[in-house]
Amino acid sequence: MNWQTTSFDxxxxxxxxxxxxxxSLSAAARALGLTxxxxxxxxxxxxxxxxxxxxERIGRSLVLTHSGLDLVDHVRAMREAASRLSLVASGQSQSxxxxxxxxxxxxxxxxxxxxxxxxxxxxxxxxxxxxxATNGISDLQLREADIAIRHVRPEQPELxxxxxxxxxxxxxxxxxxxxxxxxxxxxxxxSQHEFVGFGDHDRLISLFGGIGLNxxxxxxxxxxxxxxxxxxxxxxxxxxxxxxxxxxxxxxDMVRLVPDMEPIVFPIWLAVHRELATSRRIRVxxxxxxAYFSQR
Numbered sequence: 131m132n133w134q135t136t137s138f139d140x141x142x143x144x145x146x147x148x149x150x151x152x153x154s155l156s157a158a159a160r161a162l163g164l165t166x167x168x169x170x171x172x173x174x175x176x177x178x179x180x181x182x183x184x185x186e187r188i189g190r191s192l193v194l195t196h197s198g199l200d201l202v203d204h205v206r207a208m209r210e211a212a213s214r215l216s217l218v219a220s221g222q223s224q225s226x227x228x229x230x231x232x233x234x235x236x237x238x239x240x241x242x243x244x245x246x247x248x249x250x251x252x253x254x255x256x257x258x259x260x261x262x263a264t265n266g267i268s269d270l271q272l273r274e275a276d277i278a279i280r281h282v283r284p285e286q287p288e289l290x291x292x293x294x295x296x297x298x299x300x301x302x303x304x305x306x307x308x309x310x311x312x313x314x315x316x317x318x319x320x321s322q323h324e325f326v327g328f329g330d331h332d333r334l335i336s337l338f339g340g341i342g343l344n345x346x347x348x349x350x351x352x353x354x355x356x357x358x359x360x361x362x363x364x365x366x367x368x369x370x371x372x373x374x375x376x377x378x379x380x381x382x383d384m385v386r387l388v389p390d391m392e393p394i395v396f397p398i399w400l401a402v403h404r405e406l407a408t409s410r411r412i413r414v415x416x417x418x419x420x421a422y423f424s425q426r
Contacts, residue, residue, distance in 0.1 A: 139179075140208065145172035146184060146198075147205045154192060227256035230415045233275035237357040239263035241377045246422045254414045265329065265357060276412050277419065278401040291401040295423040298375050298393035302384045306367040314370075314387060317343045324369035327353025328360040338372075341394065398423050 148158035149169070159169040177184050184198035194202070234243060239261045247259060262275050278284070284291045301320065314320040320343060327334055327350040335345050352368050354360045364371045365381060372394060378384050400419055406412050 142176035143205045229258040231260045231275040233262040234279040236263040280399045284401045289401045295398045301387040303370045304367045325349045326363045326369045326371045
């Protein structure tokens with residue numbers, strides 16, 4: 131093999147790919163924890179090493195050249211190979227120490243995981259936990275997290291997924307809101323009230339319509355992509371929302387509406403990459419989460 135043909139630095143290729151996927155040098159620098167000038171020098175160094183121009187600047191935008199387009203898929207393949215190497219190395223580790231990254235929604239990360247992880251201090255005090263709080267789906271294959279807690283079943287064949295339980299939700303509002311607008315006792319009455327949206331409003335209206343609650347965009351005048359922000363808005367009297375009963379139980383100032391309604395039930399899945407299933411530190415955390423959600 132001619133090793134001279136692979137002499138350029140992977141960090142340069144990573145800088146190029148981050149710029150492509152993040153859309154700008156400044157966004158790529160933030161994603162990689164670098165300064166913009168440093169990242170710009172890395173992209174320029176890759177262009178010099180390969181003797182090609184990768185980007186053209188049009189106005190304030192960077193546009194890939196034909197050479198850049200030809201390179202993108204190859205660099206993505208390099209990233210995936212590097213991720214697989216990291217997965218295999220992590221999976222072979224048998225030490226009950228080190229970092230484990232858990233991804234979950236912001237609500238679960240803030241309100242439920244602190245209750246679960248107290249036990250971890252007793253059984254594995256050397257394990258470090260990093261919580262990736264996001265309402266998007268982090269990619270386990272690219273090591274954005276080691277363990278994912280999800281409400282939909284993961285479909286990727288590389289993942290080991292386990293249904294560990296289910297949770298319920300009802301509609302809640304604050305006492306202050308109910309004093310101002312009245313206390314609805316049916317879905318028909320609730321349809322005349324204000325709601326706090328969480329995520330996509332059209333999808334929310336469709337989901338609520340499926341259980342018999344008919345809302346329109348006029349019901350949803352305020353909301354947030356963040357579940358934590360939406361819940362705080364509800365607690366401050368801005369309207370009604372559907373909330374996990376586990377989270378609502380931690381806020382005794384909140385009032386459950388239409389208590390005789392059938393609860394909204396959703397599954398709880400744990401997922402881990404197949405290569406990590408034999409890592410002792412990840413297995414310890416996975417089993418702890420499994421026990422908590424299964425025994426609830």
